[in-house]
Amino acid sequence: MAAKKILLVDDSKTTLMMERAILEKRTSYQCVTAADGLEAVSKASEEHPDLVLMDVVMPRMNGFEACKKMRQQPATREIPIVLLTTRGEESYMEAGFQSGCNDYLTKPVNGDELIKLLESYLGE
Amino acid sequence: MSGLDASSEKNQMTASTAGDRENDPRLEAAQKRLRESVGQADALDAIREIVANLLGCEEIGLFTVGQGKSGLLWSFGIDPQQHGTLDTFGTGALECVLQGQYHIAQVAHEGQNHRAEPALRVFVPICLNGNTVAVLVMLRLLPQKLGFDEADIRLVKLLSRETGRALFERSASAEA
Numbered sequence: 001m002a003a004k005k006i007l008l009v010d011d012s013k014t015t016l017m018m019e020r021a022i023l024e025k026r027t028s029y030q031c032v033t034a035a036d037g038l039e040a041v042s043k044a045s046e047e048h049p050d051l052v053l054m055d056v057v058m059p060r061m062n063g064f065e066a067c068k069k070m071r072q073q074p075a076t077r078e079i080p081i082v083l084l085t086t087r088g089e090e091s092y093m094e095a096g097f098q099s100g101c102n103d104y105l106t107k108p109v110n111g112d113e114l115i116k117l118l119e120s121y122l123g124e
Numbered sequence: 125m126s127g128l129d130a131s132s133e134k135n136q137m138t139a140s141t142a143g144d145r146e147n148d149p150r151l152e153a154a155q156k157r158l159r160e161s162v163g164q165a166d167a168l169d170a171i172r173e174i175v176a177n178l179l180g181c182e183e184i185g186l187f188t189v190g191q192g193k194s195g196l197l198w199s200f201g202i203d204p205q206q207h208g209t210l211d212t213f214g215t216g217a218l219e220c221v222l223q224g225q226y227h228i229a230q231v232a233h234e235g236q237n238h239r240a241e242p243a244l245r246v247f248v249p250i251c252l253n254g255n256t257v258a259v260l261v262m263l264r265l266l267p268q269k270l271g272f273d274e275a276d277i278r279l280v281k282l283l284s285r286e287t288g289r290a291l292f293e294r295s296a297s298a299e300a
Contacts, residue, residue: 014157014173021149086176086266106268108180111149 003030004122007047009040009054009066010084015109019053022111029122037061041069044076051121053105053114056085056096064099071100080121084109148275150178154282158290167290171260172200174283179276180269181246181262186291188258189222202263210259213245221247222256226280228272244272248280252288260287 006029008019020031032047034040038061040054052070056063063083070076082103083096093104103117154174161167168186175181183201187194187210194210210218221227227247244265250258260283265271272280 012173012177014153014170015177017156018149018153018178021152025149086180086182107177107266108150108269109177 003028004050005030007049007052009034011058037066040066052081067099067101158286161290168198180266183263185261221249224249248284250288
């Protein structure tokens with residue numbers, strides 16, 4: 001069975017390196033990356049990931065907009081999207097869910113919490 | 125009613141082990157990011173990313189030190205007009221920091237406005253060739269971050285050890 005693929009989206013190289021390190025060490029998920037929302041929309045169509053883990057505040061296109069775009073495209077409409085941000089306020093989370101995300105995580109990322117959430121969508 | 129619980133910690137820097145890095149993806153990512161930074165601007169980006177995204181601090185200042193003086197080199201979220209030198213933080217801990225020890229002062233407020241006063245002050249000596257050449261100041265945690273734990277301390281130690289080379293040594297050779 002092919003490994004599940006996760007699209008990691010963040011303009012912070014450090015965050016991408018950390019997420020990749022967590023997932024490669026502790027899971028069998030395959031990782032692909034994008035540096036902003038625009039690249040994420042394009043990569044999601046090309047790579048058909050099983051899940052998208054995406055930052056909100058990014059240049060060119062933010063996570064909310066990218067989420068809306070993916071929900072409008074038939075090829076990416078059903079992909080689970082988890083948004084990741086420093087802001088945990090209720091209004092911010094509400095905006096995330098309105099953009100079509102499935103879940104929300106706040107930074108700093110807790111490895112255990114991240115894996116538990118991903119497994120709830122993808123299985124172990 | 126307001127309550128105040130203050131604790132401070134001073135520690136000599138020690139190197140994190142390969143085992144620490146193996147077990148903590150944050151250490152691995154931070155070290156890789158700093159070592160792969162190209163030029164001072166990229167090294168400063170790396171510091172901002174590590175402090176904001178991995179440690180959860182919202183305000184950062186980097187001060188160069190030498191000959192009894194300090195000066196703000198770069199900041200994010202900290203008002204440069206208000207904090208142009210380290211003296212503006214008015215803490216007795218700076219003497220220890222300049223001698224290579226980190227200092228964390230964590231103050232828990234109850235019933236007070238968290239935004240009015242930073243609940244956390246972290247001073248990290250940036251060492252190069254055995255000397256403290258700069259001090260990294262971090263203030264104010266993200267609301268969802270409750271404090272610094274052992275893993276955060278290991279990351280602080282890594283910043284102390286790795287940042288000097290990224291900022292002042294490799295940057296100089298990259299920009300030459």
